[in-house]
Amino acid sequence: MNDTLSPRRLRALIAMAWLAAGALLLLLTPLTGHSESLGWTPAFWLLLAPASILVAMKPGLPMSLLAALFRR
Numbered sequence: 001m002n003d004t005l006s007p008r009r010l011r012a013l014i015a016m017a018w019l020a021a022g023a024l025l026l027l028l029t030p031l032t033g034h035s036e037s038l039g040w041t042p043a044f045w046l047l048l049a050p051a052s053i054l055v056a057m058k059p060g061l062p063m064s065l066l067a068a069l070f071r072r
Contacts, residue, residue: 008057015053022046 005013026033026046033043055062 012054012057015050015057019047019050019054022050 023046025031026042031042034040035042
């Protein structure tokens with residue numbers, strides 16, 4: 001049995017960890033999603049960038065998650 005991760009799974013794992021850490025950072029620190037000096041930069045790099053990587057890897061995932069949510 002092969003215990004190593006494929007490059008695709010490794011990239012997805014890194015993006016999910018980045019997304020979780022970014023969300024936690026925005027929730028637990030006084031860093032705002034938008035500021036006058038930085039604009040939307042913190043929110044983009046902490047949430048939207050890793051989310052866009054995940055969507056690029058599996059484009060149908062958001063729609064399938066929404067469909068599963070509405071089926072309940």
